[in-house]
Amino acid sequence: MATVTAPAIRGADAVPSRKVAAGLWENAWYRLRRDRLTMAAFAVLVTLVILAAAAPVITQLVFDTSFESQDLLQTYSVPTLDPPKYMFGSDEVGRSIVVRLLYGGQVSLFIGFVAAFVTLTIGVGLGLIAGYVRGPVDDVITWFITTLNSIPIIFLLLIISSLYTPGPLTLIVVIGALFWTGITNFVRGQTFALREREFITAARTVGATATRIMLRHILPNVLPLIFVLMAIDIGTIILVESALSYLGLGVMPPTPSWGNMLTNAQSYFFRAPWLVVPPGAMVFLTVLCLYLIGDGLRDALDPRLKST
Amino acid sequence: MRAYILKRLLYAIPTLLGISVIVFAVTHLSPGDPVRLYTFGALNITEQDIEDLRHHYGLDKSLPLQYVDWMSLAIRGDFGTSLQYHQPALGLLLERLPNTLQLAALALLLQLGIGVPFGMIAALNRGKPIDSVIRVFGVIGHAIPTFWIGLLLIVLLSVTLRVLPSGGMLTVGKDFWDIPDRARHILLPAFVLALAGIANYSRYLRTETLDVIGQDYIRTAYAKGLSERLVVYRHALRNALIPMVTALGPILAVVVSGALIIEQVFTWPGVGQLTYLAARNKDYPVIMAGVMVGSALLVISYLIRDIAYAVVDPRIKVK
Numbered sequence: 036m037a038t039v040t041a042p043a044i045r046g047a048d049a050v051p052s053r054k055v056a057a058g059l060w061e062n063a064w065y066r067l068r069r070d071r072l073t074m075a076a077f078a079v080l081v082t083l084v085i086l087a088a089a090a091p092v093i094t095q096l097v098f099d100t101s102f103e104s105q106d107l108l109q110t111y112s113v114p115t116l117d118p119p120k121y122m123f124g125s126d127e128v129g130r131s132i133v134v135r136l137l138y139g140g141q142v143s144l145f146i147g148f149v150a151a152f153v154t155l156t157i158g159v160g161l162g163l164i165a166g167y168v169r170g171p172v173d174d175v176i177t178w179f180i181t182t183l184n185s186i187p188i189i190f191l192l193l194i195i196s197s198l199y200t201p202g203p204l205t206l207i208v209v210i211g212a213l214f215w216t217g218i219t220n221f222v223r224g225q226t227f228a229l230r231e232r233e234f235i236t237a238a239r240t241v242g243a244t245a246t247r248i249m250l251r252h253i254l255p256n257v258l259p260l261i262f263v264l265m266a267i268d269i270g271t272i273i274l275v276e277s278a279l280s281y282l283g284l285g286v287m288p289p290t291p292s293w294g295n296m297l298t299n300a301q302s303y304f305f306r307a308p309w310l311v312v313p314p315g316a317m318v319f320l321t322v323l324c325l326y327l328i329g330d331g332l333r334d335a336l337d338p339r340l341k342s343t
Numbered sequence: 344m345r346a347y348i349l350k351r352l353l354y355a356i357p358t359l360l361g362i363s364v365i366v367f368a369v370t371h372l373s374p375g376d377p378v379r380l381y382t383f384g385a386l387n388i389t390e391q392d393i394e395d396l397r398h399h400y401g402l403d404k405s406l407p408l409q410y411v412d413w414m415s416l417a418i419r420g421d422f423g424t425s426l427q428y429h430q431p432a433l434g435l436l437l438e439r440l441p442n443t444l445q446l447a448a449l450a451l452l453l454q455l456g457i458g459v460p461f462g463m464i465a466a467l468n469r470g471k472p473i474d475s476v477i478r479v480f481g482v483i484g485h486a487i488p489t490f491w492i493g494l495l496l497i498v499l500l501s502v503t504l505r506v507l508p509s510g511g512m513l514t515v516g517k518d519f520w521d522i523p524d525r526a527r528h529i530l531l532p533a534f535v536l537a538l539a540g541i542a543n544y545s546r547y548l549r550t551e552t553l554d555v556i557g558q559d560y561i562r563t564a565y566a567k568g569l570s571e572r573l574v575v576y577r578h579a580l581r582n583a584l585i586p587m588v589t590a591l592g593p594i595l596a597v598v599v600s601g602a603l604i605i606e607q608v609f610t611w612p613g614v615g616q617l618t619y620l621a622a623r624n625k626d627y628p629v630i631m632a633g634v635m636v637g638s639a640l641l642v643i644s645y646l647i648r649d650i651a652y653a654v655v656d657p658r659i660k661v662k
Contacts, residue, residue, distance in 0.1 A: 182361030185645065187637045189600040190618060191369070194630055197622035198373035270486065277488055278604050282619065301494055301608075304509075308498045315491030323486040330482075 059259065059336070066335040073331025076324040083321055087140035094134050123313045126299060132313055135291040140317065142292045146207055147273040147321075151265055153211025154272075158218025159261060163249045165219065166226025173223075180216045188213055189278070196284040203286060206279075210272055218264055225257045263333040270325035277318045293318045344653065351649055355642050362638045363417070366631055367410050378402065417635070423628035427621070432628035436614055436636050442512060443606070443613035447598050449533040454540035454594065459587075461541070462548025463580065469553065477545055484542025489601060493535040493608040500531065507531055510610035532609040536601050540594045547590045551583040558582075588652045595644040599637055 067073060086093065123132035165176040195201070195209050229235060230253065238248050279285035280294025288295055293314040300310040378396050382388050397403050401412055416423070422432040465477040501509035508514065508528050517524050555561065556579055564574045603615030610616070618633030620626075 178357060178361065182358050182365065184596070185358050185638050185641050186362050186365065186634065187596065187600040187603070187641060189603050190615075190634045190637045191365075193603065193619060193622050194366075194369055194634060198370065198625065274486075274488055278490055281490055282604065282607060284622075297491065297494065304498060304502050308502055311491075311494045311498050315488055315494065318488050318491065319483075319486060322488075323482065326482060326486050 063259070063332075063335040067331065070331050070335060073328055073335070076327035076331070079320065080324040080328065083140060083317075083324070084144060086137060087144050090134075090137035090141055093137060124307065124309055126296075126303075126307075126310060132296075132310065135296060136293070136313055136317055139291040139293045139296060139314065140321075142203060142286050142290060143273050143276060143294075143318070144321070146203060146210070146276050146286075147269045150207045150210040150214070150272045150276075151269040153207060154215040154218060154268055155261065155265055157211065158215035159222050159254070159257075161215070162219040162222025163226055163253060163257075166223040167230055167245065167249050167253065169227075176219070176223075180219060183213070183216055189275070192275070192279055193282070193284060196279060200287075203290075206276070206285060210275065214268065214272060214275075218261065218268070221264060222257055222261070225260075226253055229253050229256055259336045260333070263329050263336065266325050266329035266332060270322040270329070273318060273325070274322055277314075347653055348650055351646060355646060358642060359639070362642075363414060363635065364410070366634045366638075367413060370627055370631055371406055371409065413631075417631075422632035422635070425621070425626055425629045427624055427626045427629070432632040433636075435629060436617060436632050439612055439614050439617050440636065442611065443602055443615065446529065446533055446536060446606070446611060446613060447602055449529060450536040450540065450598055450602075451595075453533060453537035454544055457537070458541040458544025459548055459584075461545035463552055463575075463583075465545065465549045466552035466556065467575065477549070481542045481546040481549075484538050487538070489535055489538055490604045490608050492538060493531070493605060496531055496535065497608075510608075512612060532605050532611055535608070536598060536605045539597050539601065543590065543594055543597075544587070548583060548587060551586055552579060555579050555583045585655050588648060588655060591648045591651075592645055595648070596641055599640050599644075603637075 123136065125131055126135070161176055165173040191213060192209065196206070199205065199209075201209060226249075235248060235252060238252050243252070276285050277292070277294035277297070280292045281297045283295070283298055285294055286292035288299075296314040297311065300307075300314065303310060378393055378400070382393060382396070394403075401409060404412070413423075420433055424430065425432050425435055428435060461477050461480075465474045468474050497509045500507045507530060510528075512525065512528050513519070513521065514524050514528075561574060561578055564578045569578075602613060603619060605611065606613045606615040607619060614633060614636055618630060618637070621629035621633060
């Protein structure tokens, strides 16, 4: 919310709206199309998603191998185009790095997107309730957020995943259950401000129920910026998941994930230092795209907030 | 001021209680029996022995009772005995706390020392190439997995160029007070730990400085003939730094959490590493003490942040 206070000194880069009657989304899309960086980030992300989703097909048709097929005669291969499956090298048992990256992408992206959806559901729900109902309910939710924010999340994740050894689905639920506080704070603040506005009073006067006011009148007003938060959230969750998997507590081998490929790479530093590069680069690229999309979306939805 | 600090201290109590409940619940509701785990493979152990052990550790009571038992001891600093090391859990952690604090303190210094000037320079040169460079760095610093940067730096500086050690605090066999050797060891982990914060600070300070520079009193300062330097340091920077104190909270959280991962990458013998090993070995007393110590660090840093904020901005009061 700190961004709301950004000064309004932009003139030069403010894009004039095309026509007066254009709606929020039309205007946003109009600005977004002109934002080359965001569009590029979007294109890269879509490519990554498609590549990950098509991993089995690509693996068979292009590389003619599978993510677990080993070749003990071809261990620690340096990156080479002959055969193409070793374009990023091979690991300690001769598995193709590029193929494992594709499958790892499936896991990381899936966890990122679904877990972010979970945080969104919890965050928006609790934020609306806390902001609209206020009173003791708000106090309890606020106290819970303060408490949760005072535990270093990685410590908590560490305990949970070491004691419960979660599969990808449980991991999603756990991450989702821990990362909603930022969204709740945001939605709560917005709801606080919105509930005092005339159109809410009007809705209340004609007898709309609290649920209806929250879902039909407040939510649509908060929604645009929630998409911004969501893009950034997915990025953060992918970062956390990779760190967790790197520590050996997230996605477990033999399922490849970008994080646990790095654990392996670290064990073979001296033998094959180049193995460290590709998995981290994939995480970096994905998260970078998501953050850029988040920034671009925010600027497009509300040019006044543009972070110059 | 004293009343504010007292109130703020009181507010920390329900938070700490909440943390203890969460930590306790998470650890004790987990599947897997620690007694069975630690007696696994012991040939001549009977069911009776297991019962006795369970009774000895109080594991046969109901969960709320166990919580009260644990809490009443924990308040006095007794988190029980480590199942792995057979030493008091809190003692083990406190032994390693200075190591983590060293790392965190140096990281914070680096963040301020690099992040603040970066943000200022970017804001004062808005739109010029240097501004773009710093902004791009800011985005990259956010999006890059820090442990990966750590690994890359190890490959580059330790494995390939062999200029810095790849981990640990001290070369084996060196004197405990060998400061240059310690400095060489702490440099990489502290820098990597600082990265996210540097990005954060520079980005934040840039926005704040731009905000301040647009204010009327800056124009007044220029109008009355003050030099650029005076305006920047005395008027702009000081006012831009005030809201930065709030940014300290999330940054501290990142440092504490990040320390756990970075300690793992650089085999730094700190609180995070101990907690990590305890979690892998289901050493419950150490796990719980570790999370409580980590959370206490955060609660204390939030406290310091709020008090600092009240000091720099007298308008703040506890609501």
